[in-house]
Amino acid sequence: MTSGDTTSGEGLLESLEHMGAAERAEHDAEVSAAVAPGREIAVGQGETLLAVDALTVRFGGLTALDDVTFDVRRGEILGLIGPNGAGKTTCFNIMTGVYRPTSGDIRLEGRSLARMKRYRIIQAGVARTFQNIRLFGAMTALENVVVGTDARHRTSIPGALLRLPRHRREEREAVEKAMALLEFVGIAHRAADPATALPYGDQRRLEIARALATEPKLLCLDEPAAGFSAAEKDALSELILKIRDDGYTVALVEHDMRVVLGVTDRIVVLDFGRKIADGLPDEVRRDPAVVAAYLGGTVEDAEDQEP
Amino acid sequence: MRHRMSQISAFWNARSRVQQWGLLVPVVVFLLWLPVLNPPLITTEPATDFPIALFNAAVLALIAIGLNVVIGQAGLLDLGYVGFFAIGAYTTALLSSPDSLLGVRYPWLVIVPIAMLVTMISGVILGTPTLRLRGDYLAIVTLGFGEIVRLLADNIDPLRGNRGFQNIARPEATYPDGSPVFSQTDVLGFYWLAVCLIVIVLMLMGNLERSRVGRAWIAVREDEDVAELTGVPTYRFKIWAFAIGAAVGGLSGALFAAQVGYVNNQRFDVATSILYLAAVVLGGSGNKVGVIVGAFLVSYIPDRFQFEPQYRFLVFGLALMVLMAFRPQGLLGMRQHLLTYGRQAYRRLFGAGAAVAPTGMTASTRAAGDLPEVKPDDHAGTSPRGGGE
Numbered sequence A: 001m002t003s004g005d006t007t008s009g010e011g012l013l014e015s016l017e018h019m020g021a022a023e024r025a026e027h028d029a030e031v032s033a034a035v036a037p038g039r040e041i042a043v044g045q046g047e048t049l050l051a052v053d054a055l056t057v058r059f060g061g062l063t064a065l066d067d068v069t070f071d072v073r074r075g076e077i078l079g080l081i082g083p084n085g086a087g088k089t090t091c092f093n094i095m096t097g098v099y100r101p102t103s104g105d106i107r108l109e110g111r112s113l114a115r116m117k118r119y120r121i122i123q124a125g126v127a128r129t130f131q132n133i134r135l136f137g138a139m140t141a142l143e144n145v146v147v148g149t150d151a152r153h154r155t156s157i158p159g160a161l162l163r164l165p166r167h168r169r170e171e172r173e174a175v176e177k178a179m180a181l182l183e184f185v186g187i188a189h190r191a192a193d194p195a196t197a198l199p200y201g202d203q204r205r206l207e208i209a210r211a212l213a214t215e216p217k218l219l220c221l222d223e224p225a226a227g228f229s230a231a232e233k234d235a236l237s238e239l240i241l242k243i244r245d246d247g248y249t250v251a252l253v254e255h256d257m258r259v260v261l262g263v264t265d266r267i268v269v270l271d272f273g274r275k276i277a278d279g280l281p282d283e284v285r286r287d288p289a290v291v292a293a294y295l296g297g298t299v300e301d302a303e304d305q306e307p
Numbered sequence B: 001m002r003h004r005m006s007q008i009s010a011f012w013n014a015r016s017r018v019q020q021w022g023l024l025v026p027v028v029v030f031l032l033w034l035p036v037l038n039p040p041l042i043t044t045e046p047a048t049d050f051p052i053a054l055f056n057a058a059v060l061a062l063i064a065i066g067l068n069v070v071i072g073q074a075g076l077l078d079l080g081y082v083g084f085f086a087i088g089a090y091t092t093a094l095l096s097s098p099d100s101l102l103g104v105r106y107p108w109l110v111i112v113p114i115a116m117l118v119t120m121i122s123g124v125i126l127g128t129p130t131l132r133l134r135g136d137y138l139a140i141v142t143l144g145f146g147e148i149v150r151l152l153a154d155n156i157d158p159l160r161g162n163r164g165f166q167n168i169a170r171p172e173a174t175y176p177d178g179s180p181v182f183s184q185t186d187v188l189g190f191y192w193l194a195v196c197l198i199v200i201v202l203m204l205m206g207n208l209e210r211s212r213v214g215r216a217w218i219a220v221r222e223d224e225d226v227a228e229l230t231g232v233p234t235y236r237f238k239i240w241a242f243a244i245g246a247a248v249g250g251l252s253g254a255l256f257a258a259q260v261g262y263v264n265n266q267r268f269d270v271a272t273s274i275l276y277l278a279a280v281v282l283g284g285s286g287n288k289v290g291v292i293v294g295a296f297l298v299s300y301i302p303d304r305f306q307f308e309p310q311y312r313f314l315v316f317g318l319a320l321m322v323l324m325a326f327r328p329q330g331l332l333g334m335r336q337h338l339l340t341y342g343r344q345a346y347r348r349l350f351g352a353g354a355a356v357a358p359t360g361m362t363a364s365t366r367a368a369g370d371l372p373e374v375k376p377d378d379h380a381g382t383s384p385r386g387g388g389e
Helices: A003-008 A011-017 A021-035 A088-095 A118-124 A141-152 A157-161 A165-185 A200-213 A230-245 A257-263 A281-286 A288-295 A299-305 B002-014 B017-037 B050-073 B082-096 B108-130 B135-155 B188-209 B212-222 B224-229 B234-260 B270-283 B288-305 B309-326 B342-350
Strands: A048-059 A062-073 A077-081 A103-108 A126-128 A218-222 A249-253 A266-271 A274-279
Touching (some): A062 A088, A062 A103, A062 A266, A077 A088, A077 A230, A077 A257, A088 A126, A088 A249, A118 A126, A118 A141, A118 B224, A126 A200, A141 A165, A141 A200, A141 B212, A141 B342, A157 A165, A157 B188, A157 B212, A165 B342, A230 A257, A257 A281, A266 A288, A274 A288, A281 A288, B017 B050, B050 B212, B050 B234, B050 B288, B082 B234, B108 B135, B108 B234, B135 B270, B188 B212, B188 B288, B212 B224, B212 B234, B224 B234, B270 B288, B288 B309
Parallel strands (some): A062 A274, A077 A249, A126 A218, A218 A249
Antiparallel strands (some): A048 A103, A266 A274
């Protein structure tokens, strides 16, 4: 990655720094109004949004997740961490219907997602990004985001064929909303570029915009900081906080502890498919089982090392 | 060539809507006039009647547009497309030929929607079990479908096998002097009808392309899993791609049957399916205008240069190999405009008159013609892209 790439996604942030505080608040409100129309910010904050209940996933003889129970609460940023192969991405794959649980259940606002079709899960309100960026390469950045907005559209084939009024209204709104989202994540100036021509960091932001376009209740970010420089990680942390402040709930899988500890409200730790800790970032950081899992060795060893 | 193409594309997209219409109408008029003009060097006579050669090219173009929905847009490799063409032709024959057991003689205009509906349903029937398969597996099953249709025509007695159906209905219209527009001896009327149908189908396809339907197809083609995880009901839209592609195939079958006036089991083999595929790939899979160019070349060149029939596939095989080596995206690269109001959005971003190529877009970064030019539609229901963007 070149140094030019690292700055290009931050144009909005820079311009925001030059605004006055009042101006900035107003600008933010405008953008969020367009991004999330009708969103009830902070309603029912803290209650359970997604419940993972005794979830077990086996692939043949391998147990990827073993009786894992935790919940994601409305309006929080939940960190999902653990060493490689702990089952974090598997957990996301269950949440979005890529895999089906062997046993146990997963419920969004009380509705089970375990047997729901994948596109229905999106409509129910769980969106995700991917560890290895997966954009629609033949589309522009704007078109990628509009595909996300289509998840909420009702235009039928005849409606599109004959350009009926609903089609025209939805198309107009989709472009507006997608542009607002691109601005929200800071890459509006890249709207007309093919997705694959964007620098790496902007592609990650584009994935986030596309996921947000589906109007999720829960946004799952799978290692969004992978391959980022320190400055980019800071900008990303800021964006994640901004997304939370806009009323979304975020689940974050991430290896970079600075990012995780910097943004999360709560952390769940997995190791070899089992949950070994669940709590506030500070508690988790000091948890002997977590230290042992990360540094290797036994819990006793880790306790010995604690000051 | 790539540079030239992107220049043309940039020029085209800098035109206003009215200017685009102004450029397109003469092109369509010229195409309609071409068989009357019968220009030397271009004409296929004396070997083949020039209007017949053009009509055959136009039918192939219509087929290619339909197949392009399936292959170019949704990315589903269909090797049995000739089956839909056959179903369209046989439906027309069964509903109008005196040889048919049904004993009805419907006018052609009534038959066309029926034929399209029948092929659409057969597309859904083929798609429902098979579209859970991907890639090569899907190709093999569709290949089987094409063969099944042909074998049914061979072996089911009411379909009359090699004997075929005579006196199939043709559209009814007369010139002011009372002579029929559509007749066995005069192909001109059929050619004009084919060009008009192409224009209409292109307009409708353009509308679909710039809607959530077109975007869903491209998303499926690009990454089916991610499409589904972005909320696209992929299975449903794949079936729609099959059904819509099939309907256009049925339309071309009905047109073909009407012109020839005779249908039997001789034209619907696998090799014909491959020829359709060649037209799409040659012209540029995913590009509506490209596939028309491809279809024209596949149909016209053998007529013009009078290959022995058995050399036809040799020549196209070689041509395709050369093309794939030097220009794998086809003569005209893939390009789609997926937003109805995209141009306004981009223009607002980059200022009036800069609808194309804001940053980082050079001919080298993408295939020619792939600039994110966008066709907005200020006028609902009309699209100037019909005649040949």
